[in-house]
Amino acid sequence: MLDIDSCKRNISFTIEKLKFEFSSLKFQWGVKDTLKLGEVVYLDYSFDNMEDEKQFKVSLNISVQFNPGETMFHWVVLQDSPLPKIPCDWNTGFDIEGFSLENWLEKVSIPSGQQLSKLVIATLFEQLGIGRLLNEESCQRSGSKYSPVLNGWKKTCPLDVSLTPLPSPVSCMIPSHCTAVYCCIDVDFLDRSFHAFLDVNMCTNVMTVGLEKLVIDPINLLDYEFGTTKHFNLKGILRITYKIDDLQEEKKLRVSLNLSVCFESSKPCLYDLTVFQDTLVPKPLCDWEADSFFTKNFSLENFMAEEGFDINDILPEDIIRKIIEQLGLSSYLNSDSCSLEYEPDKDGWIKGCFEDVILPDLPADARCYFLSSCLGIDCCLDVDFLKHKFKASFELDTCHHQLHLQIDRYQKTLNLTDYTYGFPIYLETGKKTWNF
Known part of the structure; x- marks a missing residue:
């Protein structure tokens, strides 16, 4: 058979x-x-x-x-x-009907709350049917992936996400692409931690959900029913409940996410943790060479005419906010603009590099610093009608063959092993184009 x-x-x-x-x-x-x-x-x-x-x-x-x-x-x-492949019902309970950890410990003559030996833990996992579904090595809250933390969170996403403090047994991390969360939950009496994650990739339209080794087959977001509550369980022990709304106009996701660790069929779970509660998560820019505005067919001239302003007028704050929103820039702008209030050495430049390098003259609304490594620049560029100064930078990492690019909060790293030298690179934010 x-x-x-x-x-x-x-x-x-x-x-x-x-x-x-x-x-x-x-x-x-x-x-x-x-x-x-x-x-x-x-x-x-x-x-x-x-x-x-x-x-x-x-x-x-x-x-x-x-x-x-x-x-x-x-x-x-x-x-x-x-x-x-038969579709799976992931909203399941324990393999052992009516399982109770308290009763199980009593049967093996171990007082409740006592630290369990490795043999007892292995036996418990085997009987619960989760042994082969667990990672060989536990996640480590003290490791570099989850540490250092602030209120239980580590965030490498450059955009704003409103996060509520997490309780002590869990640490979570939001990676640089922002629309994912990885969590590590300590269960002390088992002498191990459990890993859970949700990753919504809006650029490839694929979502993955995982508990330890058990990972749902990639979900096609083009067919996904947003706004519905989903459940995913690891044999009833680890449980993840999530709901995702796609706020297309705001270019954000609204996410609710709960994690639970359970060992009793008829009693509350050991942990029931709220990670996100209607949390707004900004979607990252996907194709940074996309030849389109965030608002289709956007025209600044037409927008200004509709609002009753001329291109040379000094704009009020509410009109500036509307322009930034229509350009899709609101999530990517630094709250504090860079400064032009320093004296350049020559032609708009401050040189930290002492090599003999010929630099072009910069206009009055730009200042740039030539890094001491001689492989990068930091610039401050004034867009007067938006009342904002953009920080733009690039730096070559010759050791790792990478090029790091940044415009305010938007960052991109290029692998130069496949790069065709001699061709220009265009980095765009909301159709504002920067030529590096």
């Missing part, structure tokens, strides 16, 4: 009373292999995991030998046959 359980991440073969089990998380897809019962029954198989087609491609042969090397019977059961 062959059983592929994609929800439990388990593959099993049964030959008479002999059963073979494999974790699909470690399974070698596409590799031909053989299982045998003694030297008589042989089972030859290969599986391919066809992610895009949502199916498995399976080949399975069975043969019988009574004399070494002499096949008496041979059956081709499946030959590159497609088997559909």
Whole structure:
């Protein structure tokens, strides 16, 4: 018998009373292999995991030998046959119906609240059916991924996200692309931590959700039903509940996210943690060479005429805010503008580099600093009618073959190993173009 359980991440073969089990998380897809019962029954198989087609491609042969090397019977059961992946119900409870950790500990004569030995923990995980679904190494709240923290949070996203303080057993991290969160939850009596994450990639239109090794197959956001509450559980022990609204006009996501750690069927969970509650998360710019405005067919001249202003007028704050919003720049502007109030050495430049480099003359509304490394510049560029000065910079990292670009809060790092030298680079924010 062959059983592929994609929800439990388990593959099993049964030959008479002999059963073979494999974790699909470690399974070698596409590799031909053989299982045998003694030297008589042989089972030859290969599986391919066809992610895009949502199916498995399976080949399975069975043969019988009574004399070494002499096949008496041979059956081709499946030959590159497609088997559909059955959708999983991720809102499930414990594998053991009515499970209670208190009762389980009492049965093995361990007082509740006592630190458990590694053997007892391994036995507990095995009986709960989560052993093979856990990472070999626990996440580390004190490690560089989650530390240093402020109120339980580490944030490398350059944009504003309003975060509420997290309770002590959990630390969470928001990465540079902003629309993801990774969390690490300590469970002291098990002497380990659990990893959970939600990653919404609006640029590739793919969302992934994971608890330890158990990760939902990538979700296509083009078909996703935003605004609905979803549940994803690891055998009832780790639970993640989330709801995402796509606020297209605001160019933000509204996210609610709860994490729970549970060991009792009929009692409250050990932890029930609110990570996000209707939290507004800005969407990052995806294609930084996109040839379009945030507001389709935007024209500053037409906008000014509709508002009753001329291009040379001094604009009131509310009109400036409207322009910034229509350009999609509000999330990316620094709250404090850079300053032009310093004397340049020559032609708008301050030189930290002492090499003999010829620099162009800068206009009066620009100041630039030539870094001491001689491989980068920091500029302050005044856009007068917006009453904002943009900080723009680039720096070459010759050791790592990278180019770092920045306009206010918008940052981009380019890998130069594949870069065609001699061609200009254009970095755009809301169709404001910067030529590096």
